[in-house]
Each structure stands twice: as C-alpha cells, then as structure tokens.
Amino acid sequence: MFGFFKKKARAMQLHNLNAKEQNRQNAPQKPAGPALSANLEENLKIIRNTLGQSPDIIIRKFNFGPQYSYNAALVFVDGMVDKTIINENIIKPLMYDMHIVTGEHKFSLDNLGDLRNILLSVSDVRNITLFDEVFKRSLYGNTILLLDGFAAALDIDTKGWQARSVQEPSVEKVVRGPREGFTENMRFNTALLRRKILNPNMTIEQMVIGEQTRTNVAVAYLKGVTSPELVEEVKARLSRIKTDAILESGYIEQFIEDAPFSIFSTVGNTEKPDIAAARILEGRAAILVDGTPFVLTVPMLFIEGFQAAEDYYSRAYYASFVRLIRFMAFFLSILAPAVYVSLLTYHQEFIPTPLLITMALSVQGTPFPALVEALLMGVMFEILREGGLRLPQQVGQAVSIVGALVIGQAAVQAGLVDQTMIIVIAVTAVSSFLVVTHTDAATLLRFLLVLLAGALGAFGIVIGLLAVLVHLASLRSFGFPYLAPVAPLIIGDLKDSFIRAPLWTMIKRPQLIGNRNPTRQGEHLKPAPPEKN
C-alpha cells in the first residue's frame, strides 16, 4: 500500500522536476534590477510608487552640511526600527556634528563611504546601489540613507522591532535543565545556539526562501562533526523550495522530508537550544526559520522521540527507567484499545476467569459493540483534546470539566459505555503524551489498529503491527535508516536507545550520523575516588 503511494509520489516528483527544468530553460537570466539614480527626488518617487502609501513607510527628508547644501532622505518602516538609533546615531551626527568633522574647512563629500567612515556611529552600515536592495533591507528593519547627487545609498542596521523575549518553551518542559527556549526571532535563535556551542567551527549559513514572504532560513552545523554531504543535501533540498510563503518551519519540513506519505515524521523539531545543540553535536544539521521558535533538525531517527533532554541531565538509572516507561507508554497508546476490543469480541478465552467476570460485569447492558464503543470514545477524546488545545485557557478548563463529567461519569451511569473501556481510553490518552514526537502517528495508528482488531481480532493487530514495522524499516531520513540503531543493528549505539548508559561510557558519537568525527570523549572518564597509598 505504501509502495503504491511512493510510486505515485515519485511520478509526481519527476513530473515537477521536468516542469521546473523547462521553466528554467525558458526563463531569461534574471536581471539585476533597476539601479539608483543620482537624483534624490527621482529615487524617492520610485520608492513611493513601489512601497505605496502605507502609513508605516516613513520617508524623512532633511538637509545638512555647510549651508545645508546636502539634501538627504531616510527610508524606514515604522515599528521595525529602533528610533533612538535613527535619532541619536544617524540624524544627530549629520545635522549637529558635521562641523566637528569639517571644522572651518569647506567640506566636500566625494563618496558615501566617507559618511559611513566618519559620521555614522552605527555598527553595521553598507553601500547599496540597487532598488531591490533598498526594498529588501528597509522591509527587514534597516534604514536607508539616500543622498542627492549619489547613485548609491547607505543601508544602516537599525533593526529593533518588538519581539517575544526568551521564555521557557511550553511543549518541552523540564524539571532539570535550561529553561530558555527559541523565540520567533531568528537572530536570537542563532545567538542562543552559539551560546551553547562556543566554537569557531559552529557554522550558520543563511538563505532566503519564499517568493513572497522572503523568509530568512539558516542552516546550522558544526564543521568537522557534521558530514559535508549532509550539509550539501540539506542546502540542496532547501534551495529546491520555490513557494510563495514560509510561515513556519513546518512548511520547510513538508518540502524537504524523505517520506511525504508516511504517517511518521522524518524531520525532527525542537524548541530548546540545548536539544538543538546536542543534536548538532551528534552530527546533525539544524534548520532555523525566521518567525518560529521551532527549529528543525535532520536527520531524524525513530528513537529520537523517546530521548528527552532530561535523560542526559539526570543520572543513568532513573533515565533508563523512564526510557523503558516511554517505550511501554508508546505501545500502550497504540495498542491498548485495539487489544481490548479484540479480547472483548474474539479472545475471551485469553482473559483469566475473575478478570473476565469483572469485564463482563462492566460490559453488561451496554448497547454498542466493543468496536463502536472504542471508536466512539476515541473520537470523543480527540474532540476534547482538540477543543481544550485551541480554546483560551479559561474556556479550555470548562471544556475539560464537561468532558470529564460527560465521558467519565454520565456515559457510564447512563449505561452507554462500559467502565473498563473508559479506563482503557484514559490510559491510552495519558500515555500518548509521553512520546510527544510520535503522538500524531500514534493517534492514527491507534484508530487503524482498533479497526483491524474489530474486524480480524488479534490476527488483525499482528498484521497491522507487521505492516507498520516493515514500513518503519523502509524509511530513511536524509539517507539514514529510520530504525537505527535497532535496524540495522548497531551494538554500540544501543547504549543510548532503550536505556541511557552512563555518560562516561558513551565514548563514540552515533555511528551512522556522527561518523565524520566518531570520538566524542576520552576512554578513561569513569569517575573514581582517589587511590590510597
């Protein structure tokens, strides 16, 4: 079945590629765009025409220099700039401090570079000559200084819009560990990453994706650790994206993933700099997208869903225990309702007699078959979950109370649903949140397996699980087998899979991803008390 979708996908991809190739051949070489002229008024007219009459586009004209002989204009977008910089570091030096530079001498401005070198006390200033750049930079929070008589302009970094400060992420909470999370501002995010890895090899490469939104996207990796082939592949896949808008990293994810028809995600994401840094240090690459706190990491392995940051911050015993619990919870969340349905409708002989009596008691008098009940309650739970998620917090609580009362008590008391089913669904619901990464896949699988169990019993469940297993084994994420280190079996990497071995035993990076620079640490790091003489 999956193979069918894959073939379709391949056919579509080929079709698209062909179309793209043809477009490329037909389209003429992209022109560099119109250049600035030496006439200020003309330039401003073009700018006004392009940017329109939007009230947030500010064009500030002023004169400066001896005898106010220089006509200048500043172009910036209100709200995106830090006005103090404009006032204190651009206008003020030009209007008031000019005489310090010129003194009694007659000042002649030969090129704009002089202004930049002598007068403007802003860190990032560069020369531009094209209108395209004027628009691009000013819309990104820079201020453009145009001067009459020059066919160029100065692009001055005055970015300073309101942004959410660094906060604790709401999804990946920790008891122990750093609480900072990525923000919507990509510059903050790259800084947060750099603060984790203070290494000159930490490389961030930036590009712009989105024909209309022109979103900044950055690829971060550690030179010498991340394999260059992976970085090339990531950049190639990113540069293939020709779309209108990138509003969230999810857009990128869906354009670069390996298995677009799989219910499993093959691109990881995180909201926490420490997790992103840890993945980069294992040899992965991170993709940061401006405007979202979710940073993508590739390649992603199935096992990553079960690894939490805290596993590495707390000691190995408890971390390993929690890992096993997570695996258990994952299987519980896919299998519990299906197994219950199959036991109830096909395999009553599997259940110990006292338990069967208890179950029969709770089933007694309920009108629906077990399959219908499981589907009904499963859908009900998803509705409540979705409702609780999207509503404002105060209303969300009301929804959950109504849900608890309606589902938990009323349905049972009215004899519509059996109690054990409620328990099964509740257990399923709670356990599906232990492995957040795979929650959506698990939810879909759960319904699929319930249907299979309802039609074919335990046989159906086994068929379903086998199909999923075969599918998982066939998945690749940026060329890396999805089920590693289990399939293919990599004994050394099992240290960080079902259990989390002590840190001093994990000498090597994950073998497949980190093979560019396999050794993580020295061999004799096992702590021990000082030897006595």
Add this chain to the structure above:
Amino acid sequence: MRILHSYGKFTTIKVISLVLILMFALGGCWDRNELSSLAIATGAAFDKPQSKVGIDMTTQVINLDTLAPVAVHSTIAAPPYWNIKTTGQTVFDCIRNASQQSTHKLYWAHNQIIVFSEDLARESGVRQYLDFFLRDAEPRVSTWVLVSKGKASDILEMESKLEPIPAVNIASLIENRKYTGKASAVDLYEFSNRMLSEATAPVMSLIELVDENDEKIPLLSGTAVFNQDGKMIGTLNELETRGMLLAIDQFESGLLVVEAPDSKGQLGIEILNSSAKIKPQISDGRLKIKIDIKVSGSLGDANCYVDVLDENTWNSINQRQAEAIRRDILLSLKQARTLKADIFGFGDAVYKKYPQEWKKMKPDWEEIFPSLEVEIEAQTTLVRPNMILQSIKGKKEG
C-alpha cells in the same frame, strides 16, 4: 513478487489490495462474539437420566445481574448463578438445547468443572460424556473432573462460602487440596491420558455434600476409581488417596500425623517435598515393582512435650515419618489390588522399560497386577522443628 511484476505495471498493488479486501470480506468478523452476548459457563453436571435414553445435563452460568457491585435487583436475593437444566441425545445436543432457555450463547472456555453423579458413573460410565469436551474448540482440557456421591446437579446448587459461584468454588477447593493431599485433583487431560493408556486405571476427584446446620457444604475427599471402559468401580479413602499421590509423584504437601516417640501424644509432620519413582524390575522371569520415594518434612506441631534437641528423639520422629508414608502407600496398594485397578501406572512403567515382556503380560494384566510384588523404599528427612525447639513443658511432666 518478482513474478507478479512481469504481468503488468500495477499488478503487485492490485494483488495486495485484493488480498486486503478479501481479508476483510472473507475473514472479517468471522467468529466475532460480543462479550455481552455470552453466558459464561463455569460448570457442567451430569446425572442419571430420568428416561432410559438421553442425557440430563445441568450447566452453571454466571448471572451477572446479581454479581454486580451495586446489585440491579437488590431486593431479590437471587444467587449469582443460573443452573440451566437441559436434556438431549448427546452432550452437544444438550448444550445447544440450552439456547431454548438462555438468551445468551453458552461460552465454554472458562468452564471449571465437570461433575458426574456416582450412580451414573457406575452404571453407564463417563466415556460418552467426555467426547464433546475434548472435541470442541472452546472447552479446555484443564477442566477438573469429579464424581459426586449424591446428585451431581446438587453440587452446583450448594451453599457457596467465600466464593459466590459454586463451580468456581469447587475449582478453588481442588486447588486447595494440595495442603492436605487427601483428595486427588484430576483434570480432563490427565483423565483422558489414563483412559488412553493400556493399563492405568483412570481416577477422578470425589466430592460430597454434607449437611451442616441445614446448609449443604461441599467436602472434597478421596478418589473415584474407574476401569478401562470409563465405568466407576470403587473409591479410595483419604489415606489411600494420599498413598496413591505419594507413589505417583503427584503429592504436593500435606500433614502426616504420627505418634510421638514415647507415645504420649501426636506430632504433625508437614511434608515439604516429595519425589517418587516407580521402577519395574524383572529378575529370574519374575516382575517386581520398586517404589523409590524421597520425602522431606518439617515438624509442624506437637500436642505433647517433645525435645527435638535430643538426637534419638529426632531420628525416631523421622523414622515414624517414613513408616507413615509406607503405611499410606501400602493402604492404597491394598485397595488397588482389591479393585484390580492399576491406579499407579505400573503397567505403563513396565511397558516403557520392558516392551517385549509387556506384550505377553498385557492380556492378563488385570490378573497379574493384584499379585505383583511391590517394594517400597522410603527415604525421609526431617528438615527443621520450625520456630521453637522445645514444646512448653507441663509442670508434672518429667
């Protein structure tokens, strides 16, 4: 799959989709049974039929209404079970006829016991009744089989203490007999294995109801012995049952009460471990059976003063343990000889060791068995006196 590819572009996909559709269409919901539409049968009882032909069967099913924590009909003190009485030509016929009375289909996978009344077992035998329970997919061979001294259906209507459903109660009783060893526990599997054997006599647990303050309380005691045709021919009492269980290595635990060394009272020895082996020997053309039994026990109680620190006393207690075991085995042997029933499986042991000689003995085994020479070798150890070394000494005692 490679072959399939060659027939056309999407053949594999077509075949797989076809298989999937067929899987659901043909196999889907095939033996679906909602739990709420099943009547869970916990026990079956067979009595001597009223009419000359046919079978009288009583099936016990769980009545969930009265089992519920908050009873639905709390005012009516109905029992938590319902005994369905049916008649029919065969057992399966009886079971299907139950659908004329019960709205739920009988479900046999959790059946605990099959009870036969003694007169039925003696007169017509049990063979014909067991076929269904072995042939059908639902019943299990781990179902306990019993003979009741009175009417079998009464067993399913007894006063049930601690465990509300009589059939489940009896199953638990059978589990519990391991603390006495005074009754045998035989499931369908063992019974039919003994029936299939060439010499071994099948046995069943024996149960009766005793009146106590106008309440009928079950008492599991002794063993019913059958012949090779599945007809009951006699019984073993409690000590004989224990002897048999010891000899065939099915004894789990139990209390031997022996005389104290100076005959002032009795001592209870709890058997912790026992293992037995039946070894046939042919020397000079004469068959001899040797029963090697190793037992270890602990001193469980004493109703008189006994000083276990004295080595002689300790050894003599141990000796008495060995004697008690020999006595029990001999008692069972005596009864088996009287019944001419090889309850120990001597015949099978001979067949395994001397297959050629067995061929000659087989036709006359019923005659050979009672006069067999049997030697019992009991090796016993007394492990510990448990928490105290000396009993509390009376003032007048030496």
